[in-house]
Amino acid sequence: RAVDSFLNYETVKYFNAEETEANRYDEAMKTYETMAVRSTTSLSVVNIGQGAIIAAGLMIMMTMAGFDIQNGHLTIGDFVAVNTYLLQLYLPLNFLGWVYRELRQALVDMERMFGLFDEKPDVADRDDAKPLIVSGGDLVFDNVHFSYGERHILKGVSFRVPAGKRVAIVGPSGSGKTTISRLLFRFYDPQSGSVRLDGQDLRAVTQNSLRAAIAVVPQDAVMFNASIGYNIGYGRSGATEAEIAHAAKLAAIDGFISKLPQGYETMVGERGLKLSGGEKQRVAIARAILKKPSVFLFDEATSALDSRTEKDIQQALDEVSENQTTLMIAHRLSTIIHADEIIVLSEGEVVERGTHQHLMRQQGLYNAMWQRQSAGFTDTTTSATSATSATSATSANSTSATPATDPLQPDNAAS
Template sequence: ADEKAATRAVDSLLNYETVKYFNAEAVETNRYDEAMMRYEEMAVRSRTSLSVVNIGQGAIIAIGLMLMMSMAGLHIQQGHLTVGDFVAVNTYLLQLYMPLNFLGWVYRELRQAIVDMERMFGLLDEPVTIRDRDGAPDLNVDGGSIVFDDVHFAYGERQILKGVSFTVPKGRRVAIVGPSGSGKTTISRLLFRFYDPQQGVVRIDGQNLSEVTQGSVRATIGVVPQDTVMFNATIGYNIGYGRHGSTQDEIEDASRMAAIDKFIGNLEFGYDTVVGERGLKLSGGEKQRVAIARAILKRPSIFLFDEATSALDSRTEKEIQLSLDEVSKARTTLVIAHRLSTVIDADEILVLSEGQVVERGSHADLLAIDGLYKQMWDRQSQSFAEPGKDDGNSADILPLPTTQPAE
């Protein structure tokens, strides 16, 4: 019960802005109070049972002591024991009484230990989703070409990918676009080997990812996610998380490549500035640049950009996109995107729909097909063309339908 109350408290604190947006302080207080009421009930029951044990234990010990001392006194009166014997009996009883007096405390500790052990064994008994095979080798990377070969994957009964096949050649840039729920993010999870496909094979440089170690796979890929998770530590620590043991010079070099060094230099404490819970002291664009610097510092053979700019404003998006393009030059790059304007320069664009690749080709080729990609492009073009939806930077976000972005 106390764990549930603590969870609700942390949840409310982490989402304090949402709580304030909706004037829900009283609601969250009531939720926490409900959880605490359950904790109070359990605490009272625990204390009551402990008190009963202590009272019973004390009564039994007191009665025993009284009987023993009475019998000792009777034997002295009858001449069977001396006063010295009486003192010795009293000393022995006192030595016996002290350990017995701890029985209540030991009982409570044993009960708590049993509960903790049950939780621990329950955690240990949780099935492992992905496990390396015995003696599995590390991934040997030579350029970082990616192959998805007839990949099928489902979350339980919900089928997500249905025979997805594509290749990202060494040093090339391939983008994946499609409606929400089409399976784009699942592809990134399979690439990181958070899951193994139920059918088909995912390969890097010809090696089946299911047959190599997870650690070596993840060491090969640098990711810039849509939602950058940051630790409540310094900005230098968060950047350095990309490669543990990095020197300060390496962290600063990565910051320069991600174009965040000037921002950090203007902070009062520089790289020692604490970013707050989940990076709440930084804007969306600043957090994305930290994520880019973190990925650069990792020095990966493959870059994965998972809708890295979808939540940013148009001007920040363009700046971030330029940084992404610069750092991923000559490296194998897989881009998962919602805004089509960010992928028009990709060597190949894959259009995913209902778990299948329905179209593929360059930006110009897909516009000429007049299929799903063309519909998505037209829809996004219209949304920026409507009055009130143009912030003055639409040309930066949505270039004209050519193979090169508009300047």
């Protein structure tokens, strides 16, 4: 819990929850203290018990040896030998308490470990799975059904992304857009229907070969607490410095990196704390470029950015995905108007499809979403313009109502 609180310290600060987290930590420590006392108590009972047994045995043996010496059956040397043997036996027995505690803890850890080993993955390669062979990158979702438990997410979704084309998927929240990306990566398998890449069912190929063929640029780019060069190079193991620099250039982040004191060796901090949102997205783009994939997946890659940064990032995405099979999942419709086809999802079903111009003429869900987003942008722009105009008008009225007189010059009326 302490690590979780430290990793999410910004959220803790935002909601003034330091005391709450401290109390949670205290509760966790109390639980740990209770278990530690219980373990120590059981160990103490063992130590006391074995100490009592050894002491009783030692006393009995010494007493019997004393009687035998008195009766002439043993010598003083025999008595010393018996005493020495008992002391040598006592130390290993005393060590048994520590062994008992360690063994008990080890058994608990082993039980957890074996429990993890017994977990069966939800998605596993078939025994006869073959490596994926990508020739062009033709992607097909064919009558795909998927649900999380009793909640149906996708209901017979079918579409095709031709090789070298860009297809965008849009729709309201909860319509199943992100689930499509998870099915493409085989984080899940569809309950019915199929997902095929160049005619090969994804369930019939190995997961390693599938994921090697796809590069994703997510909404929230995850950064390791390492150098920028390492984070870019994570896209392909064994990439050279020249290849990393070339990928950074294509993602238009090489200029920023060159201005840093340590260049590609500059540390980005925990979760990329030292980078802005746009810079992290460009690193994610460079990482995807370095992977040299057959299919690009842009999962709302610009939805968390401001308009200017979004435009720059979108331009970089368009350039790197030119003539590449690209699936774009978008929230802002302005970022996908140049897609070859737009798929509109609603409640897990494809309700509309076509180009931007075609969907706008249909006056359907896509048109309504576009108008809603455009109205929000227009309202914001209008409010800003009105505020500026009002400020200008107020300044003009103030100027006309109050004559501009110079205190160092005589009043016109007086003169």
